[in-house]
Amino acid sequence: MKDYRGKTMKWTMMTGSMITVAVLSVVPVQAEIQTMIAAGGCFWCVESDFEKVDGVExxxxxxxGGTLVNPTYKQVSSKNTGHFEAVKITFDDEKVSLRELTDxxxxxxxxxxxxxxxxxxxxxxxxxxxYQNDEQKRVFEASLSDIEKNKPFSEDIVTEILPAKTFYLAEEYHQDYYLKNSWRYRFYRSSCGREARIEELWGSVASEQYH
Known part of the structure; x- marks a missing residue:
């Protein structure tokens, strides 16, 4: 199928001996920018993993997820606010889909x-x-269902799928920490055992395909 977005299309109709030419201007289709909110432990690591993906802007x-308004890192790290460390991912769904990011x-x-x-x-x-709407909930649940059927390990999956609450931006020094403090970040990630455990579970480290 040809992609006619942003082009002028000409249609020719013949009625008896009369030929009618109609010109139809097609409005360009714009890529839809979406967001996805996810928590995967230390947000430095999750940010690093997703910023590697083509289509993530x-x-x-x-x-x-918690109850405290405008929490600080110190408050959240006290472990009594109910908040997750999380990331908000902005992506171009013409380049990468929500389902692909969820998988x-x-x-x-x-x-x-x-x-x-x-x-x-x-x-x-x-x-x-x-999830920020019913469609995101459907995508998350479908991805989870497939993962549960095909996971290469016996343990149960306990990750929750929850309605989105207010997302509070973390302090500036946390943003792009893996770039601002690359040596410390790499030492932390290695010593925390993230890659080792992911490889034990999944057989490979997904984010390494983008190195």
Whole structure:
């Protein structure tokens, strides 16, 4: 099928001996920019993993799911606000779909741990997907269903799919931490055992395909 977006199309109709030419101008179809909210443990790592994906325009770190308004990192890390460390991913759905990002998400985390991720334990480090509308809920649940059927490990998946609440942007020093403090970030990620556990579960580290 040819893509006629943004082009002028000419239609010719013949009625008896009369030929009618109609010119139809097609309005260009714009890419739809969407957002996805996910929690996968330390938001530095989740931000790093998703910013590698083609079609992702930006990833910001923040807090969501709790009760405290405008929380600070110190408050969230006290582990009594109910907030997750999370990221908001902005993406171009002509280049990458929500389903593709969701399928990728599972393979960047340990979805079997109800208490946190890797060396980080406590409520801020739980995993979750936060749907902003019914369609996102459907996509998240369909992806989860497929993962549950095909996962290469026996443990149950405990990652929650929850309605989105207010997303609070984290402090500036957390944004792009993996770029601003690359040596410290790499040391933290390695020493926390993230890659080792992901490889143990999934057989490979999904984010490494973008290195």
């Amino acid at each position: 930006s990833v910001v770190s923040g807090y969501t 990728y998400f599972w393979k960047t985390i340990d979805p079997t741990d109800p208490n946190g991720q890797f060396c980080d334990k406590g409520e801020p480090y739980r995993t979750g997907l936060f």
